[in-house]
Amino acid sequence: MYAALRDRITTRVAAWARRRQGPDEPPLTLRARRLYILPTGPGLSFALLLFVMLIAGLNYTNSLALLLTFMLAAFVLVGMYECQRTLNGLELVLAQAADCHAGGEGVVELRFLNRSAQGRHALAVRCPGARASHFDLDPGAQISVQLPFQALQRGRQRIERLELASTAPFGLFRCWTWLHLPLEAIVYPQPLGTRPLPRGGESRSSRESRAGSPAEEEWTSLRHYQPGDSPRSIAWKAWARGAPLMVAQYQGTGGSEHQLSFAGLEGLELEARLSQLCAWVQECARFDAACSLALPGLDLPLGQGAAHRTRLLRALALYGSGAA
Amino acid sequence: MNVPATKEPPLVAPRPGRGAAALSITALLVTAALNWQHLAWWCLPLLVLASALHYRAMVRGQALPGTPARLGLALILTAGVLASFRTLNGLAAGATLLAAMTAAKLFEARAIRDWYVIVGATLFLLLAACLDRQQLWRLPLYAFSLWLSVAALRGLGGGAPQPAPTLLRESARQLLYALPLAIVLFLFFPRLPGAFWSLSGDDSAITGLADQMSPGSIARLTESDEPALRARFEGALPPVQERYWRGPVLHDFDGFSWRRHRGEPAAPDAVKYRGTVYRYSLTLEPNSHRTVVALELADPAGAPLAQFTDDFQLISRRPLTQPQGFELESYPHAQRGGELSPEARRIDLDLPEDRNPRSRELALRLRAGATDDAAFVARVLNYLRDGGFVYTLTPQRLGRDSVDDLLFRTREGFCGHYASAFVDLMRAGQVPSRVVTGYLGGVWNPIGGYLLVRQADAHAWAEVWLTGRGWVRADPTAMVAPDRLSRELLQFGGGAAGSGFQLGAASHWITTLLQSWDALNAWWQDDVVGFNFARQLNLADWLGFGDRDWQTLAVALGSGMAAWLLWIAWSLRRITRPGRPDALARAWRRIDRRLRRAGHPRSPQEGVLDYCERLAATHPAAAAALAPLARRYALLRYGPPAAEADAEAELRGFRRAARRLRLPRAAR
Numbered sequence: 001m002y003a004a005l006r007d008r009i010t011t012r013v014a015a016w017a018r019r020r021q022g023p024d025e026p027p028l029t030l031r032a033r034r035l036y037i038l039p040t041g042p043g044l045s046f047a048l049l050l051f052v053m054l055i056a057g058l059n060y061t062n063s064l065a066l067l068l069t070f071m072l073a074a075f076v077l078v079g080m081y082e083c084q085r086t087l088n089g090l091e092l093v094l095a096q097a098a099d100c101h102a103g104g105e106g107v108v109e110l111r112f113l114n115r116s117a118q119g120r121h122a123l124a125v126r127c128p129g130a131r132a133s134h135f136d137l138d139p140g141a142q143i144s145v146q147l148p149f150q151a152l153q154r155g156r157q158r159i160e161r162l163e164l165a166s167t168a169p170f171g172l173f174r175c176w177t178w179l180h181l182p183l184e185a186i187v188y189p190q191p192l193g194t195r196p197l198p199r200g201g202e203s204r205s206s207r208e209s210r211a212g213s214p215a216e217e218e219w220t221s222l223r224h225y226q227p228g229d230s231p232r233s234i235a236w237k238a239w240a241r242g243a244p245l246m247v248a249q250y251q252g253t254g255g256s257e258h259q260l261s262f263a264g265l266e267g268l269e270l271e272a273r274l275s276q277l278c279a280w281v282q283e284c285a286r287f288d289a290a291c292s293l294a295l296p297g298l299d300l301p302l303g304q305g306a307a308h309r310t311r312l313l314r315a316l317a318l319y320g321s322g323a324a
Numbered sequence: 325m326n327v328p329a330t331k332e333p334p335l336v337a338p339r340p341g342r343g344a345a346a347l348s349i350t351a352l353l354v355t356a357a358l359n360w361q362h363l364a365w366w367c368l369p370l371l372v373l374a375s376a377l378h379y380r381a382m383v384r385g386q387a388l389p390g391t392p393a394r395l396g397l398a399l400i401l402t403a404g405v406l407a408s409f410r411t412l413n414g415l416a417a418g419a420t421l422l423a424a425m426t427a428a429k430l431f432e433a434r435a436i437r438d439w440y441v442i443v444g445a446t447l448f449l450l451l452a453a454c455l456d457r458q459q460l461w462r463l464p465l466y467a468f469s470l471w472l473s474v475a476a477l478r479g480l481g482g483g484a485p486q487p488a489p490t491l492l493r494e495s496a497r498q499l500l501y502a503l504p505l506a507i508v509l510f511l512f513f514p515r516l517p518g519a520f521w522s523l524s525g526d527d528s529a530i531t532g533l534a535d536q537m538s539p540g541s542i543a544r545l546t547e548s549d550e551p552a553l554r555a556r557f558e559g560a561l562p563p564v565q566e567r568y569w570r571g572p573v574l575h576d577f578d579g580f581s582w583r584r585h586r587g588e589p590a591a592p593d594a595v596k597y598r599g600t601v602y603r604y605s606l607t608l609e610p611n612s613h614r615t616v617v618a619l620e621l622a623d624p625a626g627a628p629l630a631q632f633t634d635d636f637q638l639i640s641r642r643p644l645t646q647p648q649g650f651e652l653e654s655y656p657h658a659q660r661g662g663e664l665s666p667e668a669r670r671i672d673l674d675l676p677e678d679r680n681p682r683s684r685e686l687a688l689r690l691r692a693g694a695t696d697d698a699a700f701v702a703r704v705l706n707y708l709r710d711g712g713f714v715y716t717l718t719p720q721r722l723g724r725d726s727v728d729d730l731l732f733r734t735r736e737g738f739c740g741h742y743a744s745a746f747v748d749l750m751r752a753g754q755v756p757s758r759v760v761t762g763y764l765g766g767v768w769n770p771i772g773g774y775l776l777v778r779q780a781d782a783h784a785w786a787e788v789w790l791t792g793r794g795w796v797r798a799d800p801t802a803m804v805a806p807d808r809l810s811r812e813l814l815q816f817g818g819g820a821a822g823s824g825f826q827l828g829a830a831s832h833w834i835t836t837l838l839q840s841w842d843a844l845n846a847w848w849q850d851d852v853v854g855f856n857f858a859r860q861l862n863l864a865d866w867l868g869f870g871d872r873d874w875q876t877l878a879v880a881l882g883s884g885m886a887a888w889l890l891w892i893a894w895s896l897r898r899i900t901r902p903g904r905p906d907a908l909a910r911a912w913r914r915i916d917r918r919l920r921r922a923g924h925p926r927s928p929q930e931g932v933l934d935y936c937e938r939l940a941a942t943h944p945a946a947a948a949a950l951a952p953l954a955r956r957y958a959l960l961r962y963g964p965p966a967a968e969a970d971a972e973a974e975l976r977g978f979r980r981a982a983r984r985l986r987l988p989r990a991a992r
Contacts, residue, residue, distance in 0.1 A: 027931075042440045042480075049444050053451050058516045062646065063855045064454040068470065070509035072447065074502035074888075075474055075495075081896050082498070094962050111962065115906075122483030136484040140906055169494070171436070171481040 014161060017178050024180050027093045030164075034177050035087050037080065043172035046076065076172060083173040086120045086166040093142070097149075097159060097185035099313065101278070105130075106151045106185045108159060113142045122168035127159055151187045154274065155321050159183040188313045193276030195265070197283055198258055247286070257302060258284055258291040274316050281316070285309045295319055340439050343488035344479020345382065348439055349375045349430070351472035352446045356423050358453040358465055362416035364408035367423045370401075374427035389431050397428050419452040439480055446473050458646070460848040471495060501892055508884030512864075514877050515857040537574055537740050537761060537784060538581040551609055552763055552781065553617055554846050556774045558603040564765070566656045568620045568785070568797065569777060571762035572613050573635040575671050577751075579679030580726045582744060582759050584613075585671055590624075590634045591662075597623055599657030606650045607850050614640045617762055619654035620797070626652035634668065635758065636660060636795075647849045660787075661794035664756060672756035672789065680727040680748060687752030697755050697790050701798055704749050708742060708803045711735070715805030739764075739801040743784040746800035756789035760797075771836075772843030908960055911979050915953065922946065922987040932957050945988045953981055 021034050039047065050073055057065035091113040100106030108127060114120050114137040126132035127149035135145050149159055162183075165176035225234060225245035235246045260280050265273040277293065284291040285306075292302040293312050298319075300312055340348070356363065356371050389397075401424040402412075409417035426445040433439060450469050453462075475495040479486060486494075553569065575585035606618060616622075616630050616638035624632035627650050630640045640648075675684075690707060694700035714736040722729040722741075727748040730741050743759045750757035764783035766775040785799040851859075864876040912932070919926055924946055926935045936954045940947035956978055960971075 042437070045440070046444070049447065053447075056451060056455065060455055060646070061515060061856055062455050062458070063510070063853050064458045064466070065451055066513070066515075067506065067510050067852075068451060068454050068466070070506040070513065071470065071499070071502060072474075073509065074505035075498060077505065078498045078501045078892060081892055085896050121486075122481050124482075134483070167482045169478050169481045169498075171440075172477075 014178065018161070018180055021178065021180060023182065024092075026095045026181065027091060030087050030090045030092070030177055032084065032088050035084055035175055036177065037084055037173055037175040040167065040171060040174045043170075043174075046172050050076070076170070079170045080173050082169050083166060083175045085118070086123065086168045087164065087175050087177060089116055090114060090120060090123075090137075090164075092179065092181075094144075095179075095181045095183055097157075097183045099186045099188060099310070099317070100151045101188045102151050102154045102190045104151055104190070105148045106157070106187070108147050108149060108162070108183060108185075109144060110147065110162075111142065111144045112137060114138070114140060116140075120166070120168070122171075123164070123166045125162060125164045127162055132165075149185070151185065154187050154189045154271065154317055156318070157185045157187050159185065186314055186317045188317045189271065189274040189278040191275060191279040191282050193272070193279045195276055197280050198260065198264065199256070256287070256289045258289060259294065259302075260284075260291055261294040262296060263294065270320070274319060278313065278316050281309060281312045340436055340479050341485020341487075342382075343486060343491055344476055345433075345439065347472055347476035347479060347488050347491060348442050348446070349378065351469060351476050352426060352430075352442060352449075354465075354472055355446050355449045355453065355469045358462070358469055359419050359423070359449055359456070362419060362452075362456055363423060364405065364420045366404065366408075367420050367427075371423060371427045371430075374430040378430045378433060394428060394432055397431065398425065401425065401428060415452055415456055419449060419456075422448055422452070436480055436482075439476075443473055443476050443480070446476075458849075458853045460845050463848075471499060474499065501895065504891070505885065505888040508881065508888060510855070512860070512877050512881035512884060514874055514881075515855075515860055536581055536583045537744070537759065550779045551842065551845070552611075552777045552779050553609060554607045554769075554772075554774045554776050554849075555604045555619070555766070560602075561768065561775060562600075562602050562619065562654075562656065566620075567764060567766050567775075567777075568656075568783075569617045569763040569766075569781075570620045570622070570636065570760060571615050571617045573633075573637055573787075574759040574761060575635070575674075577675065577744075577748065579676045580722075580724060585635075588634045590632045590636065594634060594661055595621060595636065595655075596659040596662075597621075597655045598659065599655055602654045602656070604652060604654070606652050607846065607854065608644060608648050608650065609849075610645050610647060614642075614644055616640055616644075616648075616650060618650070618652050619656070620762075621655055621658045621660060623653045623655065626650055647853055649850065649854050659794050660796075661789070664789055669756050669789075672758050673751050673754065675748065675751045680725045680752075682725075682732055683727045683745070683748055684752045686731065687749040690749070691753040694753075697788070698793075700753050700755060701750070701788055701790070701796075704746060704753070705798065705800060705803050708746065708800050713737075713742070713804045715801065739784045742800040742804055743786050746786045746798065750786070750788055757798075758787050760785050760787050764799075769839050769843055769846070771839050772846045774843075774846060776842060776846075907975055908957070908978070911975070911982055912957055915950075915982050915985065918985065918987060919950075924987075943988070949985060949987055953978075953985060956981065 017036075050069060053065065053069040053072070056062070057069050092110060093113050094111035095108065097108045098106060110125060112123075112135075117139050119139055120137040122134070123136065124132040124134045125145060125147055127147055130147065130149045133145050133147040135143055137143055147162070149157075151157060160180065162179040162181065163176055164179060165174055167174050225247050235243075238246055258280070260277055262273055262277065265276055268276065281291065281293070283289075288304070290302050290304045291312070293300040293315060295315060298315060300315060303311075353371060353375060356368055360368060402421065405412060405417055405421045405424060408420065411417050412421055422445055426442055426449075429438060429442055429445070433442060446469075450466065450473065453469075454466060471492070475488070475491040478491045478495050478498075479488075572584055574582035576583040602619060604619070606616075608616060611617070616627050618627075618638060621636055622638060624630065624638060627638050627640075629642060630638040632638055686707075687704075690703045691700050694703050711731075712735060715738060716736045717738055719737040719741060720734045722734065727745045730737055730745050747757045747759050761782070761784045763777045763781040764785075765781045766777040768774075769776050783801070785797060785801065787795045788798050790796050860877060864880060867876075867880060916926055924939055924943060926932075930938075932954045936947055936951050939950065960974055960978060
């Protein structure tokens with residue numbers, strides 16, 4: 001009941017702010033007109049404390065107690081101004097969202113520039129529902145902030161609204177603004193699937209002999225684990241020794257060619273097919289193997305490398321959305 | 325797509341930095357120390373111990389005690405407060421409880437919320453100190469405590485932990501910004517004419533005149549330079565021999581000690597006010613006996629909150645725990661009392677039967693030779709003058725029959741001894757009489773323009789009832805030591821047994837210094853500590869707008885606050901204004917200048933790359949020359965951040981390239 005009410009109010013306020021502020025386009029400078037400020041929980045408690053002090057001072061007609069109370073009240077008011085100043089004049093020079101997999105965490109990169117001669121402290125920015133990223137800005141400094149967001153569904157994910165806030169200098173007030181940036185992340189399918197990677201017509205005999213599973217001793221480099229990596233390629237021995245989850249990369253598998261085909265995956269749902277294709281693309285990229293992708297109405301020829309991989313993944317992400 | 329709002333994690337940092345924690349603890353200790361006069365003795369050591377343990381746990385990363393231990397501790401501490409004060413009520417007990425609980429809080433201070441509680445408690449302790457004591461010399465200490473507390477508060481705001489010096493510097497600046505508004509609020513925030521409620525039993529342990537007097541038990545009277553009252557006279561000062569400031573009147577004598585008797589309200593015609601009148605404003609320091617000590621004999625009209633008793637004391641209805649101001653008129657030559665009721669006569673003739681037999685004998689002997697009461701009074705005074713008595717502040721102790729001991733054995737004492745003996749003799753001779761305590765004298769402070777009466781001026785004299793003349797003052801000490809009366813002192817410190825400087829003309833500047841300090845204190849007490857609703861209205865009047873009422877204050881308050889808000893917005897805006905543009909922007913500005921000269925101005929809001937595109941459409945040659953630089957600029961500004969050393973080198977390279985830029989002139 002309470003949560004529902006809060007959600008409704010939040011939605012209303014967000015819509016109101018969106019109408020009021022209009023769309024944002026970096027680079028932009030935050031101005032007072034779009035900054036909002038309210039006391040925090042500790043701020044309200046502090047107000048109560050000041051009220052009790054005021055009553056005590058008035059009741060005992062004690063000038064010194066009143067002077068103390070007024071001094072504190074004025075001090076907190078200066079703090080309120082300072083809190084607003086933390087955001088006022090801050091520049092956002094860049095905003096971009098990286099591609100990511102559904103069900104995982106995407107990353108928005110924001111770059112802020114502080115042109116003023118004063119530092120800005122206790123800043124935090126977040127996507128709705130996600131963890132906040134905290135940062136501080138020295139005078140004249142520029143900072144790049146990565147903030148996570150929850151990638152829910154394959155396709156294009158608009159990040160309608162970011163919240164940028166500061167509680168400096170006391171945590172008694174919280175000044176914030178909403179950023180309505182043209183942020184759009186392309187969300188790849190979740191890399192899932194158990195079917196083996198189909199071999200292309202030109203498959204190498206050397207690979208055949210290894211019976212699918214590369215021996216752990218033969219890897220040439222390690223990189224950090226990413227969702228979708230095959231468990232078979234994880235360097236379990238290193239992990240057991242306390243190292244983070246790493247994935248072994250193998251030389252020698254490069255040069256193999258794979259034709260990945262939507263049509264070849266009979267018996268699976270649409271999303272499951274796309275997930276399987278996505279997992280295959282990942283695997284090919286991991287082994288530095290060439291692959292092609294055949295989707296209904298779209299054929300991507302054989303290719304290799306990061307750009308090719310991105311093209312393939314985007315095609316999977318946007319499959320069925322009309323705009324490929 | 326829009327993501328539904330879920331419960332979002334807080335934006336506040338979970339823990340304060342070391343600097344903030346250290347500041348909080350320091351502020352707490354300093355503020356508790358400022359309360360030392362009314363905290364229980366174990367409170368400060370407890371706080372120091374708790375701080376030390378907290379610090380150790382913080383440094384070593386040890387765990388703080390768990391919930392059962394903390395609950396037990398809270399119970400023990402509450403019991404401790406009860407054991408020390410027998411109550412949890414009142415300022416002293418409350419402050420002790422608060423300090424003790426804050427010490428317990430230190431054991432569990434982990435989250436930022438705990439630290440807010442600690443800083444809040446510190447501010448409350450500071451409030452308790454302000455409520456308790458308001459002397460001027462404490463002001464810097466209070467300010468220091470406030471400074472530490474708000475600096476600690478600043479450390480709780482989140483963000484990267486800041487070191488204590490930064491926090492202190494920033495909060496000092498902020499306090500300076502806050503001061504004008506605090507003054508505006510102080511002057512114009514409407515005060516209350518009276519209290520909603522009052523704490524009981526708080527008027528103890530304040531030095532000054534006492535409710536009782538036992539001269540025989542005092543072996544050494546220490547003179548205190550503490551002020552007792554200050555009086556600003558309109559017109560002439562009263563002459564030295566009329567500077568009797570009337571305090572508690574003592575009636576009940578047990579042979580050794582004098583005590584007050586609960587006085588009835590005075591009858592309306594009890595005093596005939598006549599003769600010279602002195603108008604003055606009196607600022608009375610706190611005292612424990614609730615008597616408004618005024619020049620004899622005050623018209624009670626000036627103290628509406630006091631009761632005028634039938635022995636002419638002004639008893640305040642409220643405890644005098646704060647310095648208070650009164651506008652009074654006094655008539656030294658007023659006739660005191662018309663009729664003496666049989667009850668009053670009985671009280672003021674009462675003597676213990678079995679005490680001081682030799683004095684009683686002496687009184688009867690002197691009485692026998694006197695024609696009337698006045699003659700008897702004169703004979704007793706003469707006896708004291710000629711009997712070889714000595715005035716001293718370090719008398720011998722007296723026995724149970726204190727008057728006999730004084731008159732026939734020790735023959736030395738101070739005002740209390742002689743007043744006691746005199747009244748005893750009077751009563752033995754059937755003349756109603758009583759002891760009046762108060763102050764005698766007062767020093768003119770030319771800097772402050774007031775008469776200062778110190779605790780060292782405390783005095784005791786007698787009043788006798790003479791039929792037809794009413795109550796008449798008789799000062800036996802003046803017989804023994806005439807110079808006690810005429811001690812017109814320009815110097816501070818009586819130079820007697822207590823502290824004090826014996827000041828000659830050579831140390832005139834010390835006198836001036838001390839007088840200035842006292843005048844400053846007087847100003848503080850009168851105009852700052854004593855600032856109240858009445859003075860607010862006077863101030864509004866003086867400012868000259870509107871009537872003397874709340875609306876005027878509201879207007880003054882509103883305009884003062886508005887002015888402050890504008891000022892603060894302006895000052896902070898000045899700080900927010902962009903500093904010098906960075907090196908990259910400066911380098912591009914040079915390019916911009918050259919573009920303008922070449923006839924291709926870039927509009928200020930246009931992005932560098934956008935500009936290049938626009939230029940390419942009209943002046944492909946210029947655009948081609950500029951494009952590499954623009955790309956480099958965009959990379960430096962918006963590209964992935966490089967390591968510092970690389971960034972420097974990149975920037976140098978960019979500047980070099982910018983200098984080498986050759987632009988073809990625009991076609992005219």
